[in-house]
Amino acid sequence: MGQAQSDEKRAPPSHEELAKELANKFAEKCFTPLELYSFKEVFKNLADQEQTVRYLKEDTIARYLEIPDALGASPVLFQMMSYLGAFPFLRDAPAVLGVEQMVIVITIMTERYQRVLAKGATDRRKLLFKSLAVYDRKLTEITRSEDDQVSNKGDGFAVDAAGDDEGDDDADELVLAALDSMDYINAITYGNAPTINGAIIPTDNWRRLLMLLLLIAPLNPQESLSWYSNRIVGGGLESLRATADCILASFVEAEAAPRIKFTRFNDVIPASLPYIFNGLAPLFEHFLFAKDLDFHKRRDEKPVSSTLPPEVVQPLLQDTGSIMDLNLMSQLSFFIPGESLFRRLRLLYSGDEDGFSMGSFESKVFNWRAPTILLVSGTRLPHGNEYKTKGAEAGFLSTLPSKRFPSGSHGSDQKLTFGVYLKHPWKHTHRECFGDEDTVLFQLQPIHDVFRASKGNKDYASFMKPSPSTPIGGVAFGCPPPQPTQAYRRANVFALGPVSLVLDSSFEFGCFQHHYTSHGGAFQPSIARKFDFDDRFEISSIEVWGCGGDAEAKHQAERWAWEAREAEARRRINLGTGDIEADRALLEMAGLIGGNRSGGSMM
Template structure:
């Protein structure tokens, strides 16, 4: 380390000098004076000392960040930070985590580097891939093993528990030349050196990134941690959420992590995740996957010894707005589909500020009835974004029961295979516009998201050309129900058999009784209102019997109050209609009202008024 030299402006500099200058720049530009003072205090209180060197150990780091032992992820996190501490010279990793190295780590993990480098999320994601990856020593690279210096070379792929996925292989699993990923893989490092006018010092070093992969077991452990820390606020202790790591909650966390892992890799065919898979899946389905690191590593910027909120009269002081907010549950109530783990899963592609402590259950099929009318009554008055979730079990092929056959008869003949061997599915829609009944055209906008949560997590973004996003139709429309990504249905014909449901290329359809649904991915057609999968590049269709259906409103007290007022107004109107002076005993008044309505009089008797 520190041996590479360059003649920059006539002056010989080493990588150690450049790293030192970059650490000073980051500390000055990315931290406030109070944050930097707190960071120094925290590091000093945690550091081990050997001679004149102060550094952090793995167990110290894990204990300070309160990383739960049950997740078994401490060594993965330590590998990451040991690589990031070497930034921008990854070939020098792993490094001892001294003060300057931890400045690099905290700045990168909290994305504060953007205050200096103005780089985006994609650059950090690529850097995090390198920090998590191991290199395959068996692949020929034209270099010795020593050339691949880095923490990954000293780590073995953890075999751990066996993970079973029944999804078909991804196109990104196929052999490919990933060397092109090296072309811009060092953008963030180069930007850092440009800020110091020291680009000449940069040396790629190490083997090509095409030879690197993240072990599936390591990635699963990291995903479990990211699910756990997703709702974390700055300064908030992880100990507030330990209840999520016990009993059924822990089992649900593992299951959710497996569904997310399946988006990256088919573990039956590949032991690890390659760079192209990682970049593709992160950018489309998990843009906020690593956001939890921001709050977690901001713990270094708040020293408990410098907590200015500590006062002698603290016990009598009113609680702060932040404290009141944190005391509210992350989810007001759990649904049959949506629990805390799925909520955190949603936060990987929907901003957390729209979700945590902001969701209200508007409709549940189990409680309000599986019907379009019950759905309309509960959902249509909500004037803020909503999330619809549906889960169910696969229908046998060919269908066995009469109702299953009747539903299948409304669909075109099944041309596509099942997506997987899984028997259970969960899908959803994020809709920014209010719900309404449609008559001629669909509603929704380019922010609408169609997504799958189980058994494979994937997000299908809306097209800006095809706008057949959402339709909500009742009889006399043929095949009434709710459809996403399908052309709007036509009114039922007066004669002849109604045509089959016109399924969109990427679509989800729920029948009018909310008994059955079908998800279609016609990759061959090139997409429709929602874009094709970027990883599952093949045709498939899943038909299922609906087990649970629920709609959640995204919003705060203002949205809830607006909906309450609308419900109250509708109730008053209904009550007023019920109180029309009919059958009250005043026969002449009742007769006059009926005559004005044209219901009696002339040749009409109108029946008995008694």
């Protein structure tokens, strides 16, 4: 009886006690013994101390992770860490980053929490948003006023309405799962985080983090970030910022509403940037690897790094192109798995080097048996009745539907970059298009946007050279192939799909259409731009990159060699000798007739 009364009077555990218990559970379940030992060594060497408290400071973390000062991202990253360090009692943020707090931060940043919180959500998007957000009520009211003004314009981006975040469930599933794992689920009543209502991310903070995420996208766990410092030398920093601004444009039109709300953040990332935070895992795993730890050295030997020097590491991008660069490749890795891109891309076709023709395109690309990425860039054609077209431009515009939507972004004569990711090999289109549900149509500049393939309509990709039966020809995505009975075929007009990209047969002009109010297309409409638009442009560059390694390149070379031998065999055949049977036997030996091949008339 006395023991029962004692239990009833026992005070509930404090936030500090519960957070420490969770950190111990994470350390035990999520780290190996060697990783845990290395982490403790790293923390001991880096930590400052005030009285009995040992902790990490912002500049210490920035130096250890080698975050370049030029990015200005260290304060943003430290804000995130200070917030996450208070998990699961986020109302107590910002936290002092002691050893238990750093265990929690690393576990969340590397997504290792999934090993412990099996019942919780694996999606940390909401938690990361809160770690970046500010909760200034005055700023929130200004943002709502700006949202209303932009909405009343009736054009531009679809902006979240003022009350979109109201009613949001404040209890994060990860928080609930963490407390449930310790059998203290009732602690949520006094341990929940600030509500997400009114939370906004300042645009400049998000831009700085985007630049860091682009830089660390190709990072491996034990690679030094300083190896990629050449990407921000000279004009590299401006190029990195320009790429970040294209991604930023999918979240907010910075001049009209320079703050990001959760609804837009939560919509855009899973649709267009599902892998954007992947680089955080290898970055924070640096804390789990002591750089001076070597079990094979004697005590009196100097530490030897086990990582390879940068000069012996394979380059991220072996070939050079006029469109593809390291920043754009990092941008692609935000929605195409990085293992298919970094150190794996080969330039198969470049209009600048190989000529702007479908024949050259076919000879360079068609034998590649692995996924490919087509990139096309150009300058938007002016839009307006006062603009007069002539020559080749007028001819191309005559092949498009007469009805034209507004442009997809502001600015005339603006540079545009579109692309397509295809898993299937390229081939000629006859009655049906090629491609599959993994085909991705996307825009990279001046706004980042991704259009996933639908399942009902399979008009993913087509390649048709001009001929008497297909007079306009070209390369198209999201458009039905021409059929003899269709009226547009007789009028030599492209049948644009609801979401589609068309390049003419001479690779001089292109058109991207986004008919948001239509349905049933091969590609899904934009999440960021919920309105009708089209962009017609003059092509300046076009490239096709192969995603593959030496095996794919060897197969392509063997195919090229076989085709060269076949062409030479055809050239050497000397017909017309008068001996029909001898000529037929020669053709059969060359594999040109026989079986299902008639070879045509010999007379």
